[in-house]
């Protein structure tokens with residue numbers, strides 16, 4: 260039997276020094292200094308409860324938090340390894356400035372901040388206020404998201420702020436707003452096990468929202484049937500009663516085809532439709548032509564599958580529909596979501612126990628970060644920046660003239676296009692890594708290199724930060740405190756476990772300091788994130804996402820509170836739409852007719868294969884954090900191109916071969932993974948890696964006209980086997996087990 264590691268040298272020998280699995284101080288405990296801090300995972304939108312084990316101001320491990328109701332102590336591979344990034348040697352601990360030709364050198368806070376503020380002033384005076392833009396993150400706490408929206412509109416008075424939730428939740432949010440009048444999952448997750456049929460569309464739940472798997476298993480234990488729609492047979496699909504391997508972009512075929520059958524067979528709730536909805540006749544008319552055969556052509560699956568799905572969904576006594584990026588990352592992402600939601604509303608199975616709908620948030624605060632005003636078109640409380648009454652209210656909270664608040668600005672992709680063509684000259688980014696996460700990577704990196712001035716606040720030197728003139732060391736989640744809003748709409752509290760290392764500072768302090776230097780100290784005079792929350796709850800009062808009745812103490816005591824929570828003492832609202840009362844002024848759900856249309860770039864003779872992208876369980880988004888956690892890198896060290904054996908044979912590719920994936924915009928070289936779990940017309944590559952292995956070198960900048968989400972799930976590529984010498988394989992990080 261192999262000897263178990265008992266010392267740090269043993270561990271280094273086992274894992275290697277580059278894997279960074281071991282905190283710099285080793286694992287030695289000092290029991291007097293040890294404490295457990297109840298907080299939440301920093302990664303995905305599930306926001307699982309976790310207890311961080313802290314020793315000598317270092318996070319050295321974790322314990323499950325079994326009383327937290329959402330995950331009851333369960334964690335996924337990212338959650339159990341999250342603490343390992345804290346002591347990583349790459350952690351930024353001092354401001355840096357770029358030195359042309361030789362990288363970065365340390366700089367004091369004072370000269371760094373003076374330079375930042377001087378450049379902001381210079382650019383805005385020379386080119387106008389909107390020439391300086393902000394790109395922010397959906398992993399920020401509600402307090403920071405609120406602060407960034409206010410900083411843009413009050414301190415900089417620029418219209419151009421957007422956030423990386425633009426790459427994640429906006430199609431789902433827009434569809435929910437259109438149909439329900441509210442942008443939030445409709446039910447708490449505790450409703451999932453009570454449903455008798457569950458439809459999961461475009462959601463790789465086991466890898467991207469792992470704790471939700473447990474809710475599905477509970478439902479299965481209770482006799483629920485499971486339908487999964489996905490171009491890949493994801494782990495959850497392997498346990499489905501019905502798996503529909505839809506062609507990417509063909510989802511509307513399935514949803515409209517199902518609706519056609521529901522109407523034909525009388526499986527819709529006419530009384531509910533009459534009393535609680537509008538628009539049904541237009542939907543019925545739109546789906547008339549979506550016979551199973553027509554729908555099947557669009558979806559690229561046998562017609563019988565669509566009929567079977569309708570037969571499972573239609574007569575069910577209770578049901579739950581969940582979707583995620585698979586149907587949302589399209590130029591018709593909003594339409595895809597609306598076609599899915601129509602199925603929920605037309606059957607009247609919403610707003611009741613075990614009957615509901617949810618969008619699966621990707622980023623940590625994907626839900627809350629879009630409510631607090633860092634979207635280019637929203638003010639706090641999910642208010643509309645174009646609505647005069649909404650503007651008046653927020654101007655009152657901020658103590659500024661209404662007309663001084665800029666109008667709607669550019670969303671993320673058009674904003675980067677404006678940098679590329681010279682309309683935007685300066686940029687501040689906070690926890691957004693567009694060099695890896697935006698589509699058409701070569702274009703994005705070109706744009707970043709054209710900026711006259713770029714300041715980046717982050718805790719690691721991300722691929723984007725490498726383009727910055729000044730890098731300011733901010734804070735990890737556990738180095739600050741604040742609230743986030745999880746996938747269910749539950750507002751929860753992250754507690755501070757440690758202080759930022761070295762000269763690093765909490766992000767909110769950096770931003771408030773910047774605002775003060777820009778002459779707005781009186782508007783950013785906060786002593787703590789809790790004070791920011793106190794203003795945020797007032798700003799949200801009367802808005803759709805109303806937090807007014809919440810306090811940090813109440814959130815803490817209740818293990819989270821669901822919005823809307825309009826008055827102190829209000830219990831919060833776990834389940835929306837009870838009694839068929841929806842969020843629109845008329846109280847009704849507005850059903851929306853949807854027509855299928857092709858994706859922006861269909862396959863052709865030159866680029867005959869569909870590329871779709873996504874995540875793997877071991878990594879998170881642009882990988883800035885998880886690519887630095889050795890144990891996660893060991894699990895999934897490099898991106899792989901999944902392809903079906905039939906396609907592999909046609910291309911002359913064997914499992915493990917290096918392949919070049921090329922689109923009209925760029926290419927990547929990765930190893931092939933030949934699997935039967937993907938359609939033969941499609942390849943899949945995860946997007947967590949940068950540069951030569953970035954899936955986003957190939958993706959397209961086409962966006963949904965309503966949500967402005969990019970079409971990450973569909974572009975045309977060609978794939979070819981490529982023979983590389985060993986040194987190039989090593990340089991690309993493609994060795995077997997290669998890590999970079």
Ligand code: SF4
Nearest residue numbers: 300303306307335338
């Ligand atoms: S499911 Fe999400 S929140 Fe929970 S442990 Fe995993 S990454 Fe963290």
